[in-house]
Each structure stands twice: as structure tokens, then as C-alpha cells.
Amino acid sequence: MSGCAETRDVLLLGKGDILHQQVLASFPLCDVTEEDLTQNPQFCKLLATLTQYVDKTGLTLSLKTDLDKAEQKLQSQRRQWLRPESLYRGLQEMIQDHSVRKHKSTLPPDQNMFYETMEKCLLVANCVKLLDPSSTTHQDQPSVLGLTSQHVMELMPLEKNVTRMRQGLPRQLEKHLKEKCLSLLSYCQPESENESEGLKTVKLAHLSALLEKDKKRADKLEESCRENTVLLQRQTQLYLSELIRCIRLLQTLMLDHRLRVQTDLDRKKLDYFEGKCELVLQKIKTEMVEIQLETYTVATVTAHRKIREKLESERRACAAEKQGVELKLSSFQMLGEEFVALADEYCRLRREIEMKRWALRELTQFKDQ
Template identity: 30%
Template sequence: MEILQQVCSKQLLPCNLSEEDLLQNPYFSKLLLSLSQHVDESGLSLALAKEQAQAWKEVRLHKATWLRFEILQRVIQELLVEYYVKAQDIHLTPEDKKDFVWMRARLQLEVEEQLKKKCFTLLCYHDPSSDADNETLKAAKVWKLSEVLVGEKQQCQDAKNQQKEQMVLLEKMSATYSQVLLRCLTLLQRLLREHRLKTQSELDRINAKYLEIKCSAMILKLRMEELTILSDTYTAKKVEVHRLIRDRLEGAILQQEQDLEKSRQVLNNYEVLGEEFDGLVKEYTKLKQATENKRWALQEFNKAYH
């Protein structure tokens, strides 16, 4: 799995796959591993990459040849421009014209001299400390300057490649850190819910105890208000009068209860007599009614004759 991740990071850069992705897709991982044996780091096939390398080599050779002729042409143009400028500024004598003919004869030496000056200028630009060196030392440094520049160019290219790899690694690490942060956030949410459920029962118990104490305090406060109202309403004199009234009422109630008890005893005695007593009561009632009727008739008779 580590080998496949290295292949993806170097040869298959567009495939930004994590270890989890590779584990979840084993056949796709095998396909990538097999594909990596036929392509290079740029994604080209090995045969095409070889042809491309050969083509670039030929291009560099042609470019070097072209640059060589281009440099010679520019140096010659500079010499000619310098001569024509001199011809415009001053009147050339036959002696100067002889010098020009002589210069054409030693053109190669002049070109070499111009190239040497340009090389020394380039050397001093690249290494300012070389300006104080003698000509022999400068020539030795110029001879190695191309190798130095190639080495520095390779270092720059290596630095760019390393930076590119670091950017890819940074992107992978950012994606990994994002996933880890999401997992941590999910875990924190779950822990928060569990902690809240555990503490909710304790919180409910505390709230219930608080409400119970608050209700008890409210009841005591209401009782105190009730006693305050009673104390303000009933003075000592009123309480004494109410006590006397209560004693009399209690005495009357006791007397009534005693009378009721006596009546119950008499009634019980009558009930002991049974049905004969009921007959006597009915007969007594009839006789009493007849007596009342006769008394009323007698009263009416007396009123009629008096």
C-alpha cells in the first residue's frame, strides 16, 4: 500500500488518493499499480517518453548550433556598427581605410576579443567578486562558467520539483487534516450529547428539589399571611366574645344531644312493645282526631247559640 501511494504521488499526480480510498477499491489499486509500470512521471508511455527525450536532445543540439551562429552574427554586426558610426562622426583618412582593410583581415581575432569581453562581463555579472581578478583567472572561471550555470539551473529545477512535491504533499495533508477535523468534530458532538444525557437527570433532580423547596416556602408564606389577617381581624375582646358564644353553643349542642339521647331511649322503649303499640298509637290517633272534631263541633255549636 505504501508503494502504491508513492506511485500515485510521483507518477500519477492527478490521482490524489488517500489510503482509505485505495483500501476501499482494491481492484482500482491494482489497475493503478499495473499502469504505473508503463508510464513515467509525466504520464506519458515509456516508449513515447523515450522518443520525446531524443527529440528534446536534437532540439537542444540545433538550438546550441543556432545560438553559436547567432552570437557570431551579432558580434560582427556590432563591429560593423562601430565602424560605420566612426565613419559618420569623423572623416576617414586613407590610413583609416587601410586599418579597415586590416581589420577585415583579422576579423577572427576581433570576434574572439569581443566574445572574451562579453564572457568577462557575464562572469562579473554572475560573480561580482571576479571583477578584481586577472585575465588568466577570469578565463579559467569563464571556462567553467557554463558548468556552473548548468548546475545552478539544475538546482533551481530540483527546487521547483521539490516545491511541487511539497505542494502536492501539502494538499494531501490538508485533505487529511480536514477529514481528521471532521471526525474530531463528530466525536465531540457525540460526547457532548452523551454528557448532556447523563447530566440531564441530575439537573432535573436538582430542579425538582428546588421547586419543592420553593413550594414549601410559598405555603409557609401563605400561612403567615393568613395568621396575619386573622390577628388583624380578631382582637382580644372579639376573641373573648367569640369564646363565650362558642361555650354557649357548645352547651346548647350538648343539651340537644342529651335530649336526643333521651328521645331515642323513649323511642326504643316504645319500639320494644312491637305491633300492639303501633295499633294503640293508631287507635289513639283516631280517638284524638275524633275528639278534636267533636271539640270543634261543640265550639261551633256554642257560637251558634250564644
């Protein structure tokens, strides 16, 4: 039953793009795009169901109620604190303004006495508060240097001066606050500078409403700025995703184009290198021919031709001599082993004759010396 109820509630929100837009509007701080909701319908259904239990910031309704109550309590405490604090700061501003006026011009003695008394009273009250913080902290603390609030109260001005100051304080404070309100009115409405005091006083009665209106307008502009910021972030994310998709598509097109062009480019490079190689070979042959022409002149070629003819004739003579010796050797080999023994003996005798001739030649040279 609960599942049917959730489905019915989702159907009541809308379908398709309308549902996606409602979910995105209900969760502006969620980093989700419409494409994510389209790809994940169950997640979109979950978010659509959660819109009935949480607000735009992601808080549940009960937690939002508790937060509103805490906010109201905080505002009440803040207002209670702001009343005495604003009064104290107003008195401090009055004292500062008096100090400035006192340095610029001479003021009446009673006015000087009024502000001096007020300044001393504020200083004593502040010191008493610091020495006795039990009213705010609800606990006892050790005294500072052994001082107590009674010791500080002894520094209060004369009673008659304090009484006179208290009697004139509401009038002076009202005058000071009125001047501040008029300056604030001049800031909010510069055209009121030249208006009469009566008209300014009338406008002061509507100053709070004017400030409240400006505050609401500022809050509205801030909310609009926040929504525009969220919208800008979402649009930026969509833009980046589309940009990434376009970049990937461009990379794919570049790769395909490169693969198609690479074959033609390789073939052209091959033709270029073949032509360059052929040119280099022709240049090498040309250089070789030039070297041969520089090395072999007409005279050199004629001399080489004569040397070749002479060598050819000697080769032919040696070949004829070799042929005759081979014929003799073949005829000797036909005589048998007895001729071999005679040939060996003949060779031995020839060697002995040569040795004796050498020895005789040496002896003859030795005798001549």
C-alpha cells in the same frame, strides 16, 4: 492469458504496504491515499498495472516519446531564434550604453560615428523586416503607406561609414559580451571581484559549465519542491481526515456524556424548582397572615364579635318566629278548604281597608294644602 500476465506483473511489483507505496510513488499527482488503496484492492491493482504504461505525469509512453520529440524540435527552433535575437539585443545594449556614456562624458567623434551608424543600420533593418515579412510568414502582405524596402534602404548611412562600422563591430561586440560575462561571473562568484584579469578570463571558460550546474541544481530543487508540495498535500489530506475522525469521536463522547449528565441535571433542576415553589408558597401564606393581622385589629375583632352575637340572637328570634308561624299555618291547613276561602276574603278586605286608608290620607293632605 492476459489476466494472468497482469497478475504476475502486479505480484512482481510487491504486496501489501510495499505495493501501496509503489503505486503512490508512481502517481504523485493522483489524489489517492493509502487508505483508499486498502479499501479498494481492485483499483490498486489497476493503478499498479498502469504504472507499466504511463509515467508519473499520467502520459503514455508513446505520447511521452512524441512529446520529447516535439520538445527537442521546439528547443532547436528556439536556439535558431535565440542566436539572431541575442545578437540584436546585444547591439541594442551597446547603443544604450553608448548613449549613457555620451551624456556623462565627451567621447571621440569616431566612436560616436560608429554607434550612430550602427543604430541607423539596425533601425533600417528592422523597418525592412516589418515592411517585408514574407521571409517569416511565407505570404505577401500589403505595404504600409505605400512604402517598400527599397524606400527604406535609401536611408542607410554612407557606404564607407557602414564598412568601417562592420570592421570594428566584432571587436566592440566581443568587448561588450566579455563585460557582460564578467558581470555575470561576479554575480555567480562575488569573490572573483578582486582577482586578476587573467584568472577571470580562465574562469569565463568554465562559466557555461557553472551556469549549467546551477541550472541543474535549481531544477533539482524545483523537482524536490514539487515532490514536497505533493507530499505536503497528501499529508494535509491525511491530517484533515484524521482531524475529522477525531472531531466525530469527540462529538460522540460529548453526546454520550451529555446524555448521562442530563438526567442528573434534570433531577437537580426539579429539586431546585420544587424548593423554590415551596418557598414561594410559604411566602404567600406569610403575606396573607400579615395582611389579616394588619386588617383585623383587636377593636375590629371585638366589634365583629358583637355584631355576630347580635345577628345570632336575631337569627334565633327569626327562627323561633318562623317556627310559630309554621305551627299556625299547619293548624290553619287542618281546617280545610272553607277556611282557605275565609282567609282569602279576609285578605281582600284587608287590602280594601288599606286602600281606603291611603285614599283618606291623601284627601286629608290635599285639604290641608
